[in-house]
Amino acid sequence: MTKRAAVYLRVSTMDQHAETQLHDLRQLAGQRGFEIAETYTDHISGTRAKRPGLDKLMSDARRGKFDVVVVWACDRLARSVRHFLEVLDELNHLGIEFVSFREQLDTGGPLGRAVVVIISVVAELEKSLIVERVKAGMRRAKMEGQRIGRPAREVDIDSLVRDRDQGYSLSRLAKDYGIGETTVRRLLKQAAKTPPKGFAQAGLQLTESKRATSTV
Numbered sequence: 001m002t003k004r005a006a007v008y009l010r011v012s013t014m015d016q017h018a019e020t021q022l023h024d025l026r027q028l029a030g031q032r033g034f035e036i037a038e039t040y041t042d043h044i045s046g047t048r049a050k051r052p053g054l055d056k057l058m059s060d061a062r063r064g065k066f067d068v069v070v071v072w073a074c075d076r077l078a079r080s081v082r083h084f085l086e087v088l089d090e091l092n093h094l095g096i097e098f099v100s101f102r103e104q105l106d107t108g109g110p111l112g113r114a115v116v117v118i119i120s121v122v123a124e125l126e127k128s129l130i131v132e133r134v135k136a137g138m139r140r141a142k143m144e145g146q147r148i149g150r151p152a153r154e155v156d157i158d159s160l161v162r163d164r165d166q167g168y169s170l171s172r173l174a175k176d177y178g179i180g181e182t183t184v185r186r187l188l189k190q191a192a193k194t195p196p197k198g199f200a201q202a203g204l205q206l207t208e209s210k211r212a213t214s215t216v
Contacts, residue, residue, distance in 0.1 A: 004034070008039075009039065164188055
């Protein structure tokens with residue numbers, strides 16, 4: 001049975017032409033016996049997350065409009081290895097094959113599927129190594145007495161409480177003092193539990209006065 005193919009083209013800048021990619025992919029489709037059902041094109045940098053052509057392709061894939069996706073090269077399809085694997089995984093779950101002209105990658109065969117598995121393992125290993133390096137760096141910084149994270153912001157609690165008493169909203173306070181709303185709530189809660197300045201001294205003097213009176 002003839003397979004319906006979706007051709008995806010991407011060029012980085014407007015002065016590049018997609019015709020070169022399209023010529024090679026039409027030849028590939030003819031050799032494989034594919035019927036080109038639709039062609040999707042993006043004139044955009046590979047690092048951009050938003051791709052109208054690719055978004056439309058994936059939307060049509062979920063509707064079952066084709067059986068195989070054909071690209072000129074793997075780096076034309078995705079902006080990163082992780083993104084590439086995510087696209088392949090979704091296509092695989094939809095029962096759609098993936099063919100790359102330059103890398104001669106075909107997930108319809110056992111070798112192509114094995115290559116994808118190897119790429120997935122390598123990508124996961126790289127991710128684990130990065131996480132471990134970050135953790136090791138944080139442990140070393142902690143042992144050296146370095147502070148991890150953003151420096152603590154000093155907040156005038158008395159001023160914060162006065163502004164709150166004047167009716168300022170939590171979001172307004174957070175914006176004015178450069179802190180999060182959760183921090184505002186926490187500081188106001190702490191302030192409510194803390195006795196006002198001079199209260200402890202006044203209480204001590206009152207206690208001493210009572211003791212003197214009882215002695216007399």
